[in-house]
Every structure is written in C-alpha cells, then in structure tokens.
Amino acid sequence: MFEGLKKAFQKLSNTIKDKVEYKELKEDDVEEVLEDLKLDMIENDVAFDVAENIIENVKKELIGYKVKRGESVEDVIKDSLKNSIMKLMEYENNDIITKIKNKCSKNEPFVIVFLGINGVGKTTTIAKFSNVLKKNNISVVIAGADTFRAGAQEQIDVHAKRLDIPIIKGQYGGDPASVAYNAILYAKSRGICTVLIDTAGRMHSDVDLMEELKKIIRVTKPDMKVLVVDALTGNDAVEQARLFNDNIGIDAIIITKIDADVKGGVAISVSSITKKPIIYLGYGQSYEDLKKFDPKEYVNNLFD
C-alpha cells in the first residue's frame, strides 16, 4: 500500500540532495521538484487543491532553510513533508470505545449515525463496528433506517443475525427517523449501550435527501456523526467531505475499501477538508476487517 507516495517522497529528497548540499535553500532549488511532487501526490489520489496546499506549506518551510554541515538534507525535507501532512491528519481523537463506556455508565445509550454517498460501505461498516463493540463487551442495537434502497433491510438483518445483535427494522418507504428513534427507545428500555443508525446512501448535492438526514439528526440527537468515504474516490472526496460537513456536521470519518490497492491519498484529502479525525479503516468484506486509524503510523508508512 502507498508505494507510489513513498517513491515520490524518496525521489524528491534524492533530487534536492544532489542540488543543494551544504547551502541555503532557494526557491529555484525547490520549485521544480516540488511541482513534480505535487503531481505525484495527485497521482496518489490526494485531491488537487489539497496537494497544492501541502506543497505551498512545504515550500515556505524549505526556502531560506540553512542546511548545516553534517545535517542530512534528506531528513530536513522528510521532516518538513511529514510535519505538513501530519498537521492535516492529527485532530483530537479520543478513543470512541472509552466515550461509549463513559456514557453507558450513566445509563444512557451512545448514539452513532453513519452517513455517506451511495455504495461507500455504510452497512458493512456498521456490521464490522458492531463486531468491535461485541468484542469489547459493549451491548449494541442496530437501527435499519435505510427504508429506501431495495434489499437494504434484508442486508442489515442478515448481518444482525450473524452477529447475534438486536435490530430495529423499518418498512420500505417508511420514515427513517422513526426507525432510528424506536431503536433509541429500545436501547433505553433495555439498558443497551450503543445505537448504530444505518442511513440510506445519498448524494451530498441532493437537497431533499439532505433534509431527510437532518430530520434523522434532529430526532435522534446523536453523540457522533460518522462520514463513510470510499478509498477509491478521487477529487470528489473533497466535495463529499465538504458538503456533508457543511450541511450536517460530521465528527469522525471511516475510510473503506483500503484493500483495493488504493493510493491512500483520500485520507489526507478528507482529513484536511473536514478537520475531523479518521477513526477506522475498512480493509475487506469480513467482520474482522476494520482497524483503528493511527495518523502517525499512516504518515510514517508513507516515508518508510
């Protein structure tokens, strides 16, 4: 994974190393290589505008930097890039499991709404996250609040049965907000710790469906709104993140399909646009295929 970005960073530092060992870095020294690096980042699915922003930051840091004798130019550049990207990815990310346990200890269910465009993997992600909760001995109920897409109710029902988790379903064409609300009532009456609300996929540009989503949010007052983004997405990741964040407001991000040999740039794009943490990565179709996101590990991976 991420081979392309790694190569791009290596190429950059090698070129600069040849040019400028033991002197002050000038704009001309870095201009061309940074332009190349920008394209390399874009090729790895960092959105155009985000890549431009990162390069500008790195350029500012590098120009005028006096490379000391004995100091590795490669390290200087790596650090500058690393810092710049890390700044875009590191947002406060208190452990979600702890948050759930805290709220549950006050006998209140922790409510999470999953949202995103069609086909990104919301339903499968909910099943995987339920599995994580089960392993942590945290009780959970699923709200099948996608009452629109054909087969959506059956899909989430199969997952719930396989994982042995209660589910509140709805009628096709029914009101998704009332399904979600019923699940919360169910959790309260039975002392269940977590409510995971599955919503129908919707285009971030679809005003009516965004209103429907707002209604679900109003009715359920979730503790957390999680945006699910497909790792195969290109520049549109920025639009998705921006519009969902502006219209609904999101608290965290999960990136899916990271196993499709993706370039990995999408994580940088959505993090930088929303300024919200990525909490998990989905990397397959089975319940075990969800891992916690670690920005340090992610960024270090790009440079190893």
Place this chain on the structure above:
Amino acid sequence: MVLEGLRNAVTKFLKGGSTYKDSVEEFIKDLQRELIKSDVNIKLVKELSENIKKKALEEEPPSGISRKEWFIKIVYDELSNLFGGDTTPDVEPKKIPWIILLVGVQGSGKTTTAGKLASFYVKKGYKVGLVAADTYRPGAYEQLKMLSNLSGAMFYGDQNNNKAEEISINGVEYFKNKNADIIIIDTAGRHGYGNEKSLLDEMRNISNKVKPDEVILVLDSSIGQKAFDLAKQFHETTPIGSIIVTKLDGTAKGGGVLSAIAATGARVKFIGTGEKIDELELFNPSKFVSRLLGLGDL
C-alpha cells in the same frame, strides 16, 4: 456536470489578447489542470495535451477558418475521439437471447444498474430476465428481486446455492426456456487486489461458462486515479465490451471514465443519474464533449 472549468478556459482563449502560441500554451495548462481535477489519469492528461499542442502548433488551419476556432475544433475532436467519436452507442441486441454480464467494484452500482437496464429493455418491448449471481453480499438476492418487480423483468435466483457460476449457468438455461430476449447477470462486487484475486477467477469462470454477448463494467463516477489500473485488470480477466457510468447526479466530474476507456477500449453506453429505476440515459459522446466545452454542437 463534467469539466465545467474548461468553459471558462475556452472563453478566455477565444477572447485572448496575446499571441496564438502563448494562448495555446496557456489553454493547455488550464486544460491539464481541469482534467486532473476531474480525476483523469495523469499520464493520459499528459498524452492528450501533448497531442493537442502538437497539432495546434504544427498544422495550419484550412483557409477561411481562424486559428482560434480551429484550435477549439482540435480540442473537441481529440476529446470526443476518446469517448468513442461522434456516434450514439448501439444498444439493440444483435442476437436473441442477448446475455449481459455486469461486473465492477463493490458499491459501484451493479445491482441497481441491472434493474435500470432491465427496465430500459422492458420498455422497448423485450422480454428480460435478471439473474442474481451475487452470493456474497447479504440482501443482494432480495434487492434484485425487488428491482425485477419494479422493472417488469423476470427473476432467477437460488438462495441455497453459494456458487455464482452454477447460478449463472442455471439462470441462463431457465431464461432460455422462458424465451427471454435479454438476460442480465448481476455479479458480486470485487476489486481483485490482494485477497480478492480469487474473485477474478470466479468472474472468469462465470464468463467462460455462460459466454456472455456483452460484459459491462459498471463504474462509479467518483473513482480516482486507480480507475486505469483497475479497469485494465478487469479487462484482462474478462474482456470488457462496454461501460456504464453511475452516480453522475452527484458532484463527481467523472474523469476516471476516460481512464477506464483508455484501459479497456470499451464504449460508454449508458450513464446513471439517480437511484430510481428510470434514471438511466443513453450516453452521447459528442453532446457530452460539447457540453463540457460549453460549445453547443459543432
């Protein structure tokens, strides 16, 4: 919808005050930027813009046509050639029954598209059968069954069988006996990398057994730089005959489609513009390019 920024570049170019060469170079830069922002594969962008630049600077316009108008014509031709030239795709079945195999990545919209295609052909008066050969995703069977009701197509599926290959063969047999004109096989989503390599074998086996008349790659319009490599891999497993682009009702620019076309040589036949069963349109390359260049028909 796609590459709207190009319109401004065209206007700027046609107004432009500087020399022809400078204007061309500036326009090429704008074009590259817009194509990259629209997720067209970077190598493809470079190739395309080099071709245009070469033609524009080395060839002379025919008499009576201004250099600038001629240059826009070059851009238009190069782009529309990539999409398959000036013809509307032929979607009539060449023989009966016509067997269509739908393939694509998880969540790209295969099942919904199967329902839409069925509806499209039912409305044209064909007898259509839908085969549910996705044995992995929970609810896939029910989803396609519901869509067959909505579209007026026949349905075949077997929830007790987890072998996609057998279901496909049986489904095709079943619909041949029912004298179906068009048989559409919906398959599971797969990307084919890492652990999913075996899913490519499954796809190949289905294809070898049912010998589809057309393999259609269903492609999400928001796909990024991976589109080229991914489409190539699909194409090498089961030669892709056509492409359907989905979710064009969002904000995605759809440039990954160009990459998929370049990788497979396939034609785009339809575009999906919503979730409802009738939200499927025939793809028209010349209209598409005219619209993206903001030119009207040339």
